[in-house]
Amino acid sequence: MAAIEVTDLTKAYGDVVANDSLTFEVEAGEIFGYLGPNGAGKTTTIRTLMGFQSPTEGTATVLGRDVRDDRALREAKRDVGFLPGDPAFDESVTGEAFLDFQAKLKGDSRREELLSMFDPPLEREIREYSTGNKQMLGIVQAFMHDPDLVIMDEPTSGLDPLKVETFNSFLRRERDAGTTVFFSSHILGEVRRVCDRVGIIREGTLVALEDIDSLLRRGGKRVVVHAKEGIEAADLAVEGVVDLTTLDDGAQFTFAGDYNDLLDILADYTIVDLQIEEPPLEDVFMHFYGPSENEHPDPLGNESEGSGTEPTQDVEVEEADV
């Protein structure tokens, strides 16, 4: 049985179609990344899955229960963990009091174990928490009742890089122990590192659904290199280099080939600066899925979430991680 089954799911807010006839499944025991730029409709799907809002058309099941059936979904929630994007808490209570409260409603068999990895200052009032501490408190509450399925909206935002690593390896261990993980992200690199399968959503529509290996082949890194003597374009005519632009003192391109080949080439130069980073998600879409409807206005004038309202420069670019 699929842990999540989304069938023709449409959610419209007035005239704005935030999710347009989505269909996909999340298999039990996998880590599924729900990838898309800001405003693509990821949060809309998650809120529908959690039963916070009803679908306009179509439906979805969570652990076999229809999200339109409030009573059935409530049963499923005993085994579901949830972490909202930018989680909000009562500011006036301590982290401890908040966890105690949540524990009474759903259980906390794994609380101590989680607190050994994610350690917000529980004795303090939540109003004093940093973004990272709030995120850790959110992670602890999402997993503490040992759920079978965890649904998370941008789970690593606000975490420092070390905690992100802790979180990622924790997720892999959970997956190996049989937990299903569904999380949204707008950072390609993050999804690559932990996910088994990825669904890519843009402007409310699912544009790709693939396993991580295909995405890796399709993806690529943005490389900017500066060398004392400049870079010869001819030297870079190897497999995996696309969109090459030569600069006065270097070159800029997207690279999807073998790093060792690239490093061999660059070894002949006196490198002044080298950046290898995640390409902005919009670029990935441009390369692999064609231009967005923003560039080609829909003749019917249909609007969709994000069109025109979300600037594309909002898309996050990760620092080099080689």
Added chain:
Amino acid sequence: MFEITRYESRKRVRGAYLMTVGFILLAGLYIGLYPSFAESGVEFETYIENLPESVRNVFGAELSTIEGFLAVELYQFLWLLLFGIYLAYSGGGLVAADVERGRLDLLLATPVSRARIVAEKYLSLLVPIVLANLVLPLAVWGGVRIVDETISAADLFAVHLLSVPYLLVCAGLGLVLSVTFDRADIAQRGGIAAVFGLFLVDAVTVDTDYEWLGTLSPTRYYDPGDVLIEGTYDVTGALVLLAAALLLLLVSVIYFQRRDIN
């Protein structure tokens, strides 16, 4: 059961204490003023007589006795109006504030029904209601003795007990607005306006052709003057108010179960 009520109640204790202390201070001030007020009673009654009838109905009771004085100054104003407004305001924040700030998500994600969330949050308003109704009659009783007056303990007890359904209705009005609007300040201000508006509607329509309009107001079913001055207890009125409070809760629950939470 009642985990949510317990959790929400704890957050209300501090505010409820402060409010009760404020009420005691105000009550003390009024009662302290009473002896000098009683001396000048004749002049004041002349003043009241000269007011237009509708205004007189708002304040018009026998101010020259301690019972009448308390009914008008303390219970009409402090209890019906101020406490009613406080509860409608608090009721307005019950759900809308959490929705607005996104705090409700982590509660909605638990295996708890929306009906239970709304009902248990509403019940947390019993903290200020019960605390104030327990402490204030004692304070009033003591204050009245200090200024060498007496008041019927039974009536004093009854005036507080019978006020509970009225106060629950005020909180319920706020709750209805709170599940309807996503912005807490709109729900809270709406709650204040509703209680104040209904108070006025009842007051200004008494003895006019529009008196029937006042039957919509909760103040029509609870009159502290009747209890304190005449010693009559309107139990039917209290039951009507209790039913109205339940109805408001029911409407809130049904509406909240159906709506999207964004």
